[in-house]
Amino acid sequence: MTTPEHEPPAPQPADPEFEDRVHRSSAGIAGGVLLLAIILWLGIDALVAGEGRTPWLALAGIILAVPLVVAFTLRPAVYVNADRLRVRNPFRVIVLPWGQVSGLRSGYSNEVLDRSGTKYQLWAVPVSxxxxxxxxxxxxxxxxxxxxxxxxxxxxxxxxxxxxxxxxxxxxxxxxxxxxxxxxxxxxxxLRELREARENAATAQGGVTVRWAYEIVGPALAGAVVLAILIALG
Known part of the structure; x- marks a missing residue:
């Protein structure tokens, strides 16, 4: 009885040659921390000392404001490695392999364009x-x-x-x-130099993926709905 030959294991995708390098706006982070401190200070004071509908309005305002401040100040970041560019914007996360990046543009804002012509703004890299x-x-x-x-x-x-x-x-x-x-x-x-060097690499190919940040959108929408209801009820 012959023993069947073992099939070789399937090849595993290679790890990126370089770990992610992260770029974030230090000014945005500092501003976000300051805004959050002010919002929480005023909101908690209204929750504790407010009367009537004031605590409820304060609570709805906190639920609405905190996710928005986090989205536009603390959240934006750009993650870069040898295979792809990952852009974390206020409400979306976009992953672009270098093979899908057609260009990077700087004007009044910094943007990345994919092969289909869609452009994505780099919130973490503001133009100064x-x-x-x-x-x-x-x-x-x-x-x-x-x-x-x-x-x-x-x-x-x-x-x-x-x-x-x-x-x-x-x-x-x-x-x-x-x-x-x-x-x-x-x-x-x-980024332009890295894209030119890696756009034809085998590990830098694939499709563009876009994911909505429901952890930000959900609480903000909930706070907006509660606040609108409280205001409508007078």
Whole structure:
């Protein structure tokens, strides 16, 4: 009696070459924590000391306001690795393999476009016109310093890239001759470089997935409905 040959185990998907790098807005987080503290302070005071319908209105307001503040300040984040870009916006989570990303655009907001032409805003990477002006002033000063130091052979070091997948990216520390850029613009430059390097990789293919953040939408809608009912009842 012959023994059947064992079939080789099915190949398992390879782990990403690099772990996720997370980008979040520190200003948004600070603002969100401050707003939550104010909302909870005023709301709890109204719950404890309020009379009549005031406690109920305060409770409905808290249920409505807290998820919205969290959604627009603490929640937004961009997760990046060698295979895909995951965008966590206020009400949705979008996962885009690099093979599905057709471009990254910076104007009055930072956006990523997929192959179908759909665009998604990167809430965690806001455009700072003030930061761009500050970077332009620093670039002008650095150029003047470089001109003065050219005769002595000294060159000013510059800030490196934000991601660093597989070595130096578009950062100026590695090249020493690139322009000084605002932090958000440097991050977008690094995303473009990573996309160009990984868009044809076998592990960076697949479909775009979009998931709604029901943990945010549900409580906010509940608070809005209760608040509307209380106001309608007078």
């Amino acid at each position: 016109l003030r930061g761009r002006k500050r970077a332009a002033r620093q670039e002008a000063r650095a150029a003047a310093v470089d001109e003065r130091g050219a005769g002595t052979g000294r060159a000013g070091g510059r800030t490196g890239g934000a991601l660093g997948f597989g070595g130096p990216g578009r950062g100026q520390e590695a090249r020493g001759d690139g322009p000084i850029r605002a932090a958000g613009d440097r991050f977008m430059d690094d």
